[in-house]
Amino acid sequence: MLLQGKKALIFGIANDKSIAWAIARAFHEQGAELAITYAGEAFEKRVRPLAESLNAQAILPCNVTSDEEIKAVFTELGKIWDGIDIIIHSVAFANKEELKGTILNTTREGFATAMDISVYSFLGIMKEAQPMLHGRAASALTMTYLGAVQVFPSYNVMGVAKAALEASVRYLAEAYGAEGIRVNGISAGPIRTLAASGVNGFHNILNIVESKAPLRRTITQEDVARSAVYLCSGLASGVTGEIHYVDGGYNVIGL
Numbered sequence: 001m002l003l004q005g006k007k008a009l010i011f012g013i014a015n016d017k018s019i020a021w022a023i024a025r026a027f028h029e030q031g032a033e034l035a036i037t038y039a040g041e042a043f044e045k046r047v048r049p050l051a052e053s054l055n056a057q058a059i060l061p062c063n064v065t066s067d068e069e070i071k072a073v074f075t076e077l078g079k080i081w082d083g084i085d086i087i088i089h090s091v092a093f094a095n096k097e098e099l100k101g102t103i104l105n106t107t108r109e110g111f112a113t114a115m116d117i118s119v120y121s122f123l124g125i126m127k128e129a130q131p132m133l134h135g136r137a138a139s140a141l142t143m144t145y146l147g148a149v150q151v152f153p154s155y156n157v158m159g160v161a162k163a164a165l166e167a168s169v170r171y172l173a174e175a176y177g178a179e180g181i182r183v184n185g186i187s188a189g190p191i192r193t194l195a196a197s198g199v200n201g202f203h204n205i206l207n208i209v210e211s212k213a214p215l216r217r218t219i220t221q222e223d224v225a226r227s228a229v230y231l232c233s234g235l236a237s238g239v240t241g242e243i244h245y246v247d248g249g250y251n252v253i254g255l
């Protein structure tokens with residue numbers, strides 16, 4: 001087993017379609033111990049039974065807009081774990097009104113919200129995690145999308161946020177690298193999830209990817225999860241600061 005005894009903290013499970021849920025299952029299969037967070041009371045009902053089914057050792061609330069809630073996750077984990085080996089950040093949000101039309105729909109407030117929840121949260125988590133990552137060959141992984149580097153209809157402010165998230169991966173990789181701690185991102189192809197349902201016309205993107213991607217299919221949550229196992233295991237011991245595409249090869253196609 002590739003993650004035997006590793007302690008993995010996972011942010012971003014909303015339901016059984018979440019990419020983070022497939023990652024949690026794959027980590028569990030590979031022998032990892034899990035701590036799972038949920039975004040707030042509204043999500044607890046769905047997330048708790050999922051987390052319990054994988055014997056998660058902690059199931060904690062964490063709305064990432066709150067510094068106190070982020071801090072509390074590490075305070076609680078410090079009571080049961082002597083450290084953390086893996087952090088999964090699979091969190092994003094933008095107002096629905098800004099995920100339609102063009103980027104000219106963006107408001108100052110909507111921009112700040114998208115950047116706060118989808119980008120700053122990764123930095124905030126990685127800051128608070130420092131004492132528990134210290135001295136371990138730990139790794140962190142976030143989820144991004146090709147909309148960071150190319151234009152997709154309706155992706156708008158989220159594309160800007162993903163570009164900032166990808167830059168954050170590189171800066172975090174440098175900041176943590178001297179300690180042997182790795183930070184990477186997976187750029188996933190489109191998958192039908194709660195977050196994706198907020199993007200206007202998402203089904204068109206799915207159809208086009210299916211016909212154009214070298215693998216001639218869209219990817220699954222499990223495709224992403226298998227790559228996450230690799231990136232968070234010793235198999236990727238020399239890999240950091242990378243954005244790794246798990247998209248059936250779609251990103252290499254020009255026309």
Ligand SMILES: NC(=O)c1ccc[n+]([C@@H]2O[C@H](COP(=O)([O-])OP(=O)(O)OC[C@H]3O[C@@H](n4cnc5c(N)ncnc54)[C@H](O)[C@@H]3O)[C@@H](O)[C@H]2O)c1
Binds near residue numbers: 013193
């Ligand atoms: N589905 C896709 O097509 C796709 C493609 C590429 C990248 N991604 C990225 O993958 C990640 C996971 O998305 P998903 O597709 O699994 O959808 P999802 O809706 O299942 O996951 C998004 C998660 O963000 C969490 N979240 C939102 N606001 C939060 C807050 N304030 N505090 C804490 N958590 C909050 C939600 O609770 C949810 O668990 C996101 O970063 C998304 O942008 C998705």
